[in-house]
Amino acid sequence: MTHTRDLIGIGVGPFNLGLACLAEPIEDLDAVFLEARDSFSWHPGMLLDDATLQVPFMADLVTLADPTSPYSYLNFLKDIGRLYFFYIRESFYPLRREYDDYCRWAAERLTSIRWGQPVTRVEHDGAAYVVTSASGEVWRGRRLVLGTGTAPRLPFEVNGPALHSTDYLTRKAELLRTRSITVVGSGQSAAEIYADLLTEQETRGFDLTWLTRSPRFFPMEYTKLTLEMTSPEWTSYFQALPGVRRAEVRAGQAALSKGISADTINAIFDELYRRQALGGIDTTLLTATEVRAAQWDGERYSLDLHHTEQDVSGRMVTESLVLATGYTTRVPSFLDPVRDRIRLDEQGRYAATPTFSVSHTDDVFVQNGEEHTHGFVAPDLGMGALRSSTILAGVLGREVHPVEKRIAFQEFGMPDRFRSPSEQPARSAS
Structure with missing residues (x-):
């Protein structure tokens, strides 16, 4: 055996x-x-x-x-x-x-x-x-x-030569041979790819667009009390929430896990500022813009767009499409x-x-x-x-390495000492 x-x-x-x-x-x-x-x-x-x-x-x-x-x-x-x-x-x-x-x-x-x-x-x-x-x-x-x-997450059906961010460097040369490139995504990967292409654009001359459905280019929230949420007690608190409530909480935490480094955001702005000072920029950045579909005709993509705040639709054309849309x-x-x-x-x-x-x-x-x-x-x-x-x-059946149970100064959830008598947790008889 x-x-x-x-x-x-x-x-x-x-x-x-x-x-x-x-x-x-x-x-x-x-x-x-x-x-x-x-x-x-x-x-x-x-x-x-x-x-x-x-x-x-x-x-x-x-x-x-x-x-x-x-x-x-x-x-x-x-x-x-x-x-x-x-x-x-x-x-x-x-x-x-x-x-x-x-x-x-x-x-x-x-x-x-x-x-x-x-x-x-x-x-x-x-x-x-x-x-x-x-x-x-x-x-x-x-x-x-x-x-x-x-696995790479694709928010809509994609045909043609579109690529996910996971393949960016392996297919970058292919991208740079096209006349227009559109990056879709709101997180660090999207920002890094856009910044990298921005440096290439100056000599190669392609049109460059960055679309995100987020209402702004969220910086990663990295303050110390926020970092306490990467703790055993936060995880325990989160697990105890009902499933529907957990989904609601996760939806409001994009800036905690899917935000962009402030240094990356600032570097992008500084590069755009430099370009403007030297005579102009040729790039488009759009927030609150969702890509709902992408049709490939053999040469280029037609992207169906929806502005989530104005509730209006639009369409744009691009030869290359980079999806920095995360993983599942x-x-x-x-x-x-x-x-x-x-x-x-x-x-x-x-x-x-x-x-x-x-x-x-x-x-x-x-x-x-x-x-x-x-x-x-x-x-x-x-x-x-x-x-x-x-x-x-x-x-x-034993802890080889001590497993921390509490590392945060703050408390998550209503402490028992503050709960009303009717909502106190049940105590077992001794």
Whole structure:
């Protein structure tokens, strides 16, 4: 019979990679991580030369769980001889390319990762999960951790050569051969792509448009009391809300997770100002403008537009279309044979518990597939170490790395001491 592991991780993005780093030194944990790709790569289509993370370096794979781990970002810098450069730079925010290099450095030092193993089927034989890859290899494990990532979200049906931001750099040369480019999106990726194209436009002369349905170009809200919402107690508070109310709360939090770095916004404005001072600009920026449909005629797109504040319609034509419209979570088809074991909500999404379990028997966990249950912090890199610590505690029955329960000064929800007598929580008899 195939050797039975304690844990099988499926997918190796930053979150499962962090889990693998934290699991590596645990002697009584037998874990393996399967990844379809042949090596680690993190959003290669958006590794722009000057782009930085929107979170500090302490939101690395391990530090917030285990500051002494050999897989920390600072240890990476020391190992490659760049620690003093980073120190003198005096910025908490690594370049995105540096973060990708760091993750690859950590992945290459782990013994638990199996590359080139796309999972095609997961079954349960009554005692453990049986995981089969496209190569025909089979693994058996008592528990699974799903870290399969997210898929590009397309808000409308798209034909033709339109591209999602995830493919921007790999197809940038193709874009630059066209006479007009339109970027659709409201977040950091849209802003970075627009800024990058703005620098190219001056010499290449294409028309450049940026459309967002947001009422303005939202900056990322990054004040310290707001950052306290990336906390265990905020997540617990959010989970306790009714499902409809959770959706309402999430809808009002765009600036917390999908906003644009203030530095990026200011750099774009400064470049537009410079252009104007030198004789004019040839670009269009439109807010509160939703793209409802895109028709490709073989040469160009016709975009059906709707201005959400004026409630008027319009149309524009563009040769190239870049959709920086975010990502969505999907339950992978390889889980179909064990779908009856997976806990899903009425919309077919993972119904994750506070411990990130998504199975009725609490032996399947999810990484970054629980934003609707745990809140906007689910895709935040700073959430990874805490979530991995929680999952490891669920697997081992003990906390290898202490799981913080409270880190915020503020309180979320009505404190019991302020509630009216009729709304006090019930007390159990002693």
